[in-house]
Amino acid sequence: MILSAIAFQAGARSEDRQDNVENRSPLGDEAALPASQPQSGAGDIEWAANALRSVTEEPAAQDSGVVAALEENPARAPQLAVIIDDIMDVATAERIWSLDIPITVSVLPYANDASVISDRAQGREVFLHLPMEPVGLEDPGPYALTKSMAGETRAARVRWALSQVPAASGFNNHMGSRLTADRDAMVEIFSALDGAQDQLLFVDSLTHPRSVAREAAVSEGFTAFDRDIFLDHEADASAIEAQLDLALQRAINEGQAIAIGHPYPDTLAVLETLAAKARAQGVAIVPVSALVAD
DSSP: OOGGGOOOOSSOOOOOOOOOOOOSSOOSOGGGOOSOOOOOOOOOOOTTTTTTOOOOSOOOOOOHHHHHHHHHOGGGSOEEEEEEEEEOSHHHHHHHHTTOSOOEEEEOTTSTTHHHHHHHOTTSOEEEEEEEOOSSSOOOOTTOBOSSSOHHHHHHHHHHHHHHSTTOSEEEEEEOTTGGGOHHHHHHHHHTTTTOTTTOEEEEOOOSTTOOHHHHHHHTTOOEEEOOEESOSSOSHHHHHHHHHHHHHHHHHHSEEEEEEOOOHHHHHHHTTHHHHHHHHTOEEOOGGGSOOO
């Protein structure tokens, strides 16, 4: 769908910790890419979790008059977009869709069900969750983009990843705390997608406090956003509930916000309360594509 509209080019145009991450999935060229890969058990390594929590105030109760005014003029309602990362299987995607609110599912390209999830989206917003090299030894999964690889290999891996999720209208980084802090590497990735600026959005998951990914995307003509709130660094229901309240408050304070979570059981359970919470506070839940970039 998106790939048919993109004219990809043949080639690709601080205080970090010591780089000891190996290239676990060497790749010579795009032709060597498989149709799919086994599922990976790798998890995120957002080592800067505490530094990245940018909202600390307690959420204030919305005045009922404000809620009524927003219901009369929904175009003026604050907006919250929610992305659920690490989607690997159809059952999880369908559970999220069953909530009947426009949550964006972000699919790992090496998941066995990646293309099936894409096929079943039926107009719902789907993202590619693009694996990138983290700080440390955590494994981002097969065919991740790394800092040391040649630009041509990065371009080939991006093309393959998009081919696995053909319904993707955007993408965000899976891990990537090392790579997203390297401006030259990120510019190279976005320049390899020249021609896709009208088809693909980018959201920086902000797994590194000095990430330049959004800046690089904008410099190459892409609509791009930063993540505002992580929902489930602490994967228990009470902590997730508190982070969801912060996300709603950020939307109210700033006019819009993006929250990112994962398909943990407690996260999915808490999301069942999102529609009612948002309605009570006068916040519209929207896909990322409905937001306005700065």
